[in-house]
Amino acid sequence: MSNEKTLGRLEDLPADYVQGLRDRNLMPLWPALRNALPHERPVAATRPTIWHYADVRPQLMAAGSLAPIEKAERRVLVLCNPGLGIETLRATASIYIGMQLILPGELAPNHRHTPSAIRFAVEGRGGYTVVNGEKLPMEKGDLILTPALNWHEHGHEGSDPVIWLDALDLPIITNIEASYSVEGQRHVIEDPYNTSNLRFARGGVVPYEMLNRQRAPYPLLRFPWCDVKATLDALAHRLPPGGFAHVAYVNPETGRECLPTLGFSALKLPVGQPVELLRQSASMVLHVVSGEGLAVIDGHSLPFSEADTLAAPTHARITLSSSGTEPVYIFVVDDAPLQRKLGIHQVFNERS
Secondary structure (H helix, E strand, O other): OOOOOOOOOHHHOOHHHHHHHHHOOOOOOHHHHHHHOOOOOOOOOOOOEEEOHHHHHHHHHHHHHHOOHHHHOOOEEEOOOOOOOHHHOOOOOOOEEEEEEEOOOOEEEEEEEOOOEEEEEEEOOOEEEEEOOEEEEEOOOOEEEEOOOOOEEEEEOOOOOEEEEEEEOHHHHHHOOOOOEEEOOOOOOOEOOOHHHHHOOEOOEOOHHHHHOOOOOOOOOEEOHHHHHHHHHHHHOOOOOOOOEEEEOEOOOOOOEOOOOOEEEEEEEOOOOOEEOEEEOOOEEEEEEEOOEEEEEOOEEEEEOOOOEEEEOOOOOEEEEEOOOOOEEEEEEEOHHHHHHHOOOOEEEEEO
């Protein structure tokens, strides 16, 4: 039997009293208290959702002819969670996800903005991003950081379309009325060799002169998938039965998250063995780098294949399994860093 108290309703109050409150821009809290502070766990509007790449890609390619880059600036289709409303442009309450297309020879112009962003390469070769003068190649599975208020532009030197996934904390920045962008002149490429990757190519070994310099807020801007996959594969060989490899993308100088509000990780699912994630308070987006399988999110069964993207609400129960003969690799975006800074992040001991 529930011990929850029955609270007074707005209809229980005299109509003239309620109107008097409204006239003075006031409202009583108690009738809406359980909406603001539900018992036990949040009430999430975010629905477990999947966007199949086979559905997204044709629409994105059509946009390539319908929206010239000069008119679009960024040619993006936003993955919108139906529980939050299509027009809100949110995959979860705090995470924006888009699929961006750039065609050979195009340049998405230089700008900077208050939301933090990342790019995760999905398809094609020859694309690149320039961040503060450093040219960052974009191969399939590469993670590129474009931190808040850092200048960046995108280009394409290849022969086939390039598509990547954008993830931003745009809903957060919009809700605090702090979202804006500034256009800039075309980048002068000062570092065409992606030197930051050379500095951190081997764990524990860096150029000696780095010992005498002040730490940079974002010392590593590109995380090549070939390195991440190799790490996952090596870890998977050393796991006990029932385990799975899961790695986090971190700032190599601090060991903490790459960006202030969003976290990034990657996992490898073993063949034929379901994986139950520990339930946590963060919402997340899962992007399938390769493989096929089934996700069960809060009881919703969502079959997935390569390049599909899924959304899970806060406190979700998640089980993942591969259904083919090859392991599944998944890239994960979550809002755990923001929750940790707010002091509300929780990881629950029970499996999903």
